[in-house]
Amino acid sequence: MSFTLAGVTRRYTVPGDRPWRRVVRTALDGLDLEVPAGRDLAVVGASGSGKSTLLRVLLALEAPEAGTVRFRGEVVTPRRPGALRRAVGVVAQDPGSSLDPRLPVGASLREPLECAGVPGDHGERVAELLDAVGLDPAVADRRPAAFSGGERQRIALARALATRPAVLVADEPFSAVDPTTRRRLVTLVGHLARASGTRLLLVSHDLGIAQRLCADVAVLAAGRVVETGPIDDVLARPSADATRALLDAVLGVEVP
Ligand SMILES: Nc1ncnc2c1ncn2[C@@H]1O[C@H](COP(=O)(O)OP(=O)(O)OP(=O)(O)O)[C@@H](O)[C@H]1O
Numbered sequence: 001m002s003f004t005l006a007g008v009t010r011r012y013t014v015p016g017d018r019p020w021r022r023v024v025r026t027a028l029d030g031l032d033l034e035v036p037a038g039r040d041l042a043v044v045g046a047s048g049s050g051k052s053t054l055l056r057v058l059l060a061l062e063a064p065e066a067g068t069v070r071f072r073g074e075v076v077t078p079r080r081p082g083a084l085r086r087a088v089g090v091v092a093q094d095p096g097s098s099l100d101p102r103l104p105v106g107a108s109l110r111e112p113l114e115c116a117g118v119p120g121d122h123g124e125r126v127a128e129l130l131d132a133v134g135l136d137p138a139v140a141d142r143r144p145a146a147f148s149g150g151e152r153q154r155i156a157l158a159r160a161l162a163t164r165p166a167v168l169v170a171d172e173p174f175s176a177v178d179p180t181t182r183r184r185l186v187t188l189v190g191h192l193a194r195a196s197g198t199r200l201l202l203v204s205h206d207l208g209i210a211q212r213l214c215a216d217v218a219v220l221a222a223g224r225v226v227e228t229g230p231i232d233d234v235l236a237r238p239s240a241d242a243t244r245a246l247l248d249a250v251l252g253v254e255v256p
Pocket residue numbers: 012013014025026027045046047048049050051052053054
């Protein structure tokens with residue numbers, strides 16, 4: 001098992017409609033999820049269902065108020081992430097903006113390798129990574145502002161894959177680009193993950209993309225996993241209302 005979440009609750013306290021009022025939002029509500037090793041999982045669900053929160057908790061970037069997150073059987077927390085950080089590459093929601101604007105992209109690609117203590121100057125690996133995402137290695141000395149949104153997404157992807165992580169965790173990595181670029185990026189992610197033996201854990205609004213890249217799906221609604229299993233089966237025979245609603249939205253028809 002790679003990730004196991006048991007009874008995970010994450011709440012946020014936000015300002016209410018009066019200065020002295022506070023509203024508690026339950027983003028994850030006793031969520032259970034098992035992500036088997038060697039499988040690709042898509043996490044889908046309506047906006048606000050808790051997908052991004054799930055990723056932050058699963059990556060031990062935030063601690064839940066209740067429940068446990070395990071990675072390869074070990075409990076992980078923000079203070080003790082164990083083997084997690086090294087095993088996982090992350091592409092954030094709006095990945096283009098996750099690159100440091102002051103750094104040449106070559107330096108951004110080198111950074112995870114340095115953090116992981118990989119020896120050498122990484123020049124070759126940086127060139128290889130840029131080439132893998134379809135960019136000319138000569139662009140390594142340019143800053144992010146010199147690239148288009150789609151190119152920045154590819155660079156963010158290259159960065160996440162730099163250390164050949166066991167798992168690539170990506171939050172809507174294809175949302176900020178046009179449909180043609182999106183199609184290319186989806187194909188690219190599939191190829192790169194397969195080439196490096198990296199498993200995918202992907203949040204997506206887009207059921208088509210989820211189905212294309214992942215064999216399994218977990219459907220979130222109101223901070224819980226309401227349905228999970230092989231994605232082809234779940235989409236063909238949805239059992240949860242939330243899954244039907246997502247399918248309705250795609251097909252524009254009622255799913256019985
Ligand atoms: N840092 C935060 N502070 C306050 N509330 C938050 C925070 N993060 C999430 N929430 C709330 O928790 C709920 C779940 O949010 P989350 O971002 O996980 O949803 P999501 O499924 O990723 O949505 P989207 O598809 O729009 O990205 C929402 O009600 C949101 O407003």
